[in-house]
Amino acid sequence: MPIDSIWSYAPDLDHVQEQDLTGYTVVASDGTIGHVDRQADHHGMRHLVVDTGVWVFGRSLLVPVGVVAAVDAGERRLTVSCTRAEVKAAPRFRTDSETMDPAYLTVVGDYYHRLPPHESPTG
Incomplete structure (x- = not known):
């Protein structure tokens, strides 16, 4: 996967681009991470906080x-293609100004x- 694709939804999730995901779980x-506080697209780098x-x-x-694997609008839930530990180990987010850096x-x-790629969770 080209690195630029990490900032774009997977082709089968194109319909999600204009959706407000705020509040989605x-x-x-391997388990729940939290909920979407906000979404942003700075410098063509679309992401969720x-x-x-x-x-x-x-x-x-x-x-x-780009790590969003599935979105269930009915359940207001989105699934990411990584583990809780991998998300927790990501570079630390400290201030809102970083979303524009x-x-x-x-x-x-x-x-x-x-x-590494992960199997999509089923069910």
Whole structure:
């Protein structure tokens, strides 16, 4: 997968691009991560800011939309193609200004791009 694709929804999720995913529950292959606090597209790098609640000490995480594997509008849930540990180990998101910093976004994109592929969760 080209690194640029980490910032775009998979072709079968094109319909999601214009959807407001705020409040959707975010689920990894091995459990819930949190919920979408907001979505952004700076410098052509579309991503979600995920509020983890108490799971990662109230920390938010930045997740490129290229790791979104499925969206269930009825359940208001989206599934990402990585594990909770992989998301937690991503480059730390500290301030909102980072969502507009191309250098930070590049580091995050590179991290997610290098993750091994995972089987899609079923059910």
